[in-house]
Amino acid sequence: MTTETSAYHQRVAQQKRAAILRAATRLFLESGYDRTSLARIAVAAEVSKATLFKQFPTKSALFDAIVTASWQAGDGTEEQPPTGDLRAGLTTIGRRYVALLTRPDMADLFRIVIAELPRFPELGEAQFSRGKMPYFESVRRYLEAEREAGTIVLADADRAATQFLGMISNYVFWPKLLLPAWAPEAAAVERVIEEAVRLMEAGYRKEPAGPGAA
Secondary structure, eight states: HHHHHHHHHHHHHHHHHHHHHHHHHHHHHHHHHHTTOOHHHHHHHHHOOOHHHHHHHSHHHHHHHHHHHHOOOSSSSSOOOOOHHHHHHHHHHHHHHHHHSSHHHHHHHHHHHHHHHTTTTHHHHIIIIIIIHHHHHHHHHHHHHHTTTTTOOOOOHHHHHHHHHHHHHHHHHHHHHTTOOOOHHHHHHHHHHHHHHHHHHHHHHHHOOOTOOO
């Protein structure tokens, strides 16, 4: 098999995978996780059942893949902000987080998990361990890097990351689960990010040594 042929097959496989993920997300939302079969997803995605089972042998594996893809910031290539400027770094993270939370499929996925959680607790585990936690870990690592750089005084990176992300999500995301039309203006969202950054600076930024310091 030539390199060109191999690349073609890989491209086709990626396209089919994307079609499966789109169809599954739509059907899960419309009919619920329990009432959506893999066979029905294959029909909606216009792929064979063999193709679907090759990519996703179980429905839970398919849901895990949807969650993982939805929590990837942007195109998945964003690097951790450089250390040394806490305000700039947190502002970048805050804006990325808003872009992530305001994706149309993010609130939809949470609604699926909440609706099906009593019967399928594994959906909550997937949302937490494959989605939220990897993103949370990336923010925690950034804060720890700032601590190592001497920019901030930080006793508990987990708590600090929770505080920062919570200040943003409590305004941008959580109201949307109860109010589908919730869509704050861009200027209001930017103010929320700025205020969250200022509070983090006030609480954690390392103050320069005074004249009498050793």
